[in-house]
Amino acid sequence: MHKVVVAGGSFAGLTAAFDLKRRLGSDVEVTVISKSDQFVFIPSLIWLVPGWRTESQISFPLAPSFQKKGIRFVHDAIARIEPERNLVHTTNGAEPYDYLVVCTGPYLNFAAVPGTGPEGGYTQSVCNLPHAQIARRRWQEYLRDPGDIVVGATQGASCLGAAYEMALNQAYALVRAGIRDKVQVHFVTPEPYVAHFGLGGIEGGEAAVTRLLEKNQIQVHLNVAVDGITPDKIRLSNGEEIGYRYAALIPPFMGIEAVRNSPGIGDAKGFIPVNDYYQHSQIDNIYAAGIAVALASPDPTPVPTGAPKTAYMSEIMARTAAHNIAARIHKEKLSPVPIVDIQALCLLDAGNTGVFFMVDRLQRKTRRRTIVMPGPMMHVGKFMFEKYFMWKSRGGRTYLP
Ligand SMILES: Cc1cc2nc3c(=O)[nH]c(=O)nc-3n(C[C@H](O)[C@H](O)[C@H](O)COP(=O)(O)OP(=O)(O)OC[C@H]3O[C@@H](n4cnc5c(N)ncnc54)[C@H](O)[C@@H]3O)c2cc1C
Structure with missing residues (x-):
């Protein structure tokens, strides 16, 4: 055997x-x-x-x-x-x-940017369950004494779609907590433009995601590395310094x-x-x-x-x-x-709305088919997908799409 x-x-x-x-x-x-x-x-x-x-x-x-x-x-x-x-x-x-x-x-690799990460640093992460549990605890403390927040990704990070989701969901959580008008939400990213995603973007993606960021009044800082971070300030490679009370950054x-x-x-x-x-x-x-x-x-x-x-x-x-x-x-x-021929299906969630992306060859610049669909149904879609995926995986039905 x-x-x-x-x-x-x-x-x-x-x-x-x-x-x-x-x-x-x-x-x-x-x-x-x-x-x-x-x-x-x-x-x-x-x-x-x-x-x-x-x-x-x-x-x-x-x-x-x-x-x-x-x-x-x-x-x-x-x-x-x-x-x-x-x-x-x-x-x-x-x-x-x-x-x-x-x-x-x-x-x-939080060590790539000293001061990041929930263990020994000042920023939160949602890349695994223990980190998300710490981020939840810190979020509850933050809501008792709120201030500006910084969300995004450090230089070298992949999984940039998740950084947008974090920023949009946290902005929406502030709306639900009734304190959105008291908080400035900053989004920092190494990408040269919105929704580049580390792969040169997706046709229609930049416009759809920019609309969501603007609607949620999220201030975007593009093309930046994180140069330094203290318990209450982030220094960016373009010289900007942003004060924060809660920060979450995807590491490389x-x-x-x-x-x-x-x-x-x-x-x-x-x-x-x-x-x-x-x-x-x-x-x-x-x-x-x-x-x-x-x-x-x-x-x-x-x-x-x-x-x-x-x-x-x-x-x-x-x-x-x-x-x-x-x-x-x-x-x-x-x-x-x-x-390079694997297609991509992604739902970028924004708390009560979102954007669906379907790309036939994610890792190539020449694509034959791209679908970008924004709207509230995309939030419902992500929720339904979670339920379907859990059912499929728990039962070993990995032959299903
Ligand atoms: C916040 C967030 C949102 C995301 N949203 C989306 C999305 O909407 N759509 C999408 O397509 N993708 C999304 N992704 C990406 C997606 O989560 C990854 O593509 C996926 O998790 C990769 O699966 P994997 O099995 O390769 O690795 P992982 O999911 O990271 O799993 C690694 C496995 O290895 C185990 N492991 C680790 N070290 C060891 C060790 N030393 N010995 C034995 N086992 C070990 C872990 O316990 C785990 O079981 C998101 C990612 C993040 C962080």
Whole structure:
């Protein structure tokens, strides 16, 4: 029996594990090792902060879902990969593998901009559940003694759509708290223009997102790096200094420590170089999917931005990796899906409205089809999508769109 180890239990890890088991059945033992024993629907963490969602509404325990499908689950963190011996070392031992799929997401590199981050810095983050819980606590304290807020992303950050969502949702939370007129909301971003998103923008996206920012009277600071930060002031690279009482900034991402500790696995930032089968470019029984994968920005900017790796892209990468591992085991034809050809479906939420984006080839500048649709239904759409995605993932129905 072939042993496949999947590291990570989120968008990419769940898809890889369920798809492998479905395709290979009793020919394979699938083991998922994840640092968290929960699946968390990360796109809804923006709603956890103002208290519009609870943990139980946007997460579920992984073990029962895997158990039902005959997948072994190990709640542990991988510490190092030893490809010469086909071993993954964890905090508590080691797992042998015939194939390894690395889906471990990002390391949040707050150290790149000293003073940022909720642990040892002054800014909040919604990139994972523990950070969003701290951000919620700080938001409740802030509401008792409000003042101006700064939201956005630091130089080198990817996932810039989430920064817009944070700013728009926090502006809307201030409206609901009845204090919007007392607070100036600042949005800081390394992007050269609104909705560049680290990829050169999407036709119609800049106008749609600018309208939302203007309607919400959010003051935008474009093309800036964060030069320094103190408990009450942010200094930007254009010389501006902004006072704040609450700040939330997306940091740059790196690959996780375990990859950076394993020579030959990751690039300089700890991301994994892959080919069109999501197979490691040098090691043929290691695959990767999701944020763990190395991806160059298709449109480098004067102040650096990172290329986005969305949840949908993460699922497609994982599905392709699983399909090709199964095809190798069954000696069938392999099917490549170049990363530049993956489409993107995204809902940028603004609290009571939003913008839907559909792009056929997110990472290319020449696209054949782009849809940008703003309106209140997009907020409802994101809520419905959360419910659908939780149902689909909890039941292992990763074959559904
Ligand atoms: C606030 C926010 C909003 C977003 N909104 C959207 C959106 O609207 N639409 C969209 O498409 N995308 C959105 N994204 C992006 C989306 O969340 C990511 O694309 C997605 O989470 C990537 O999935 P992943 O499985 O690669 O990594 P992750 O979701 O980061 O998961 C990583 C997994 O690896 C595990 N792990 C980490 N380290 C270890 C270790 N050492 N050992 C074992 N396991 C480990 C973790 O526990 C976790 O299970 C948003 C992101 C953020 C932060």
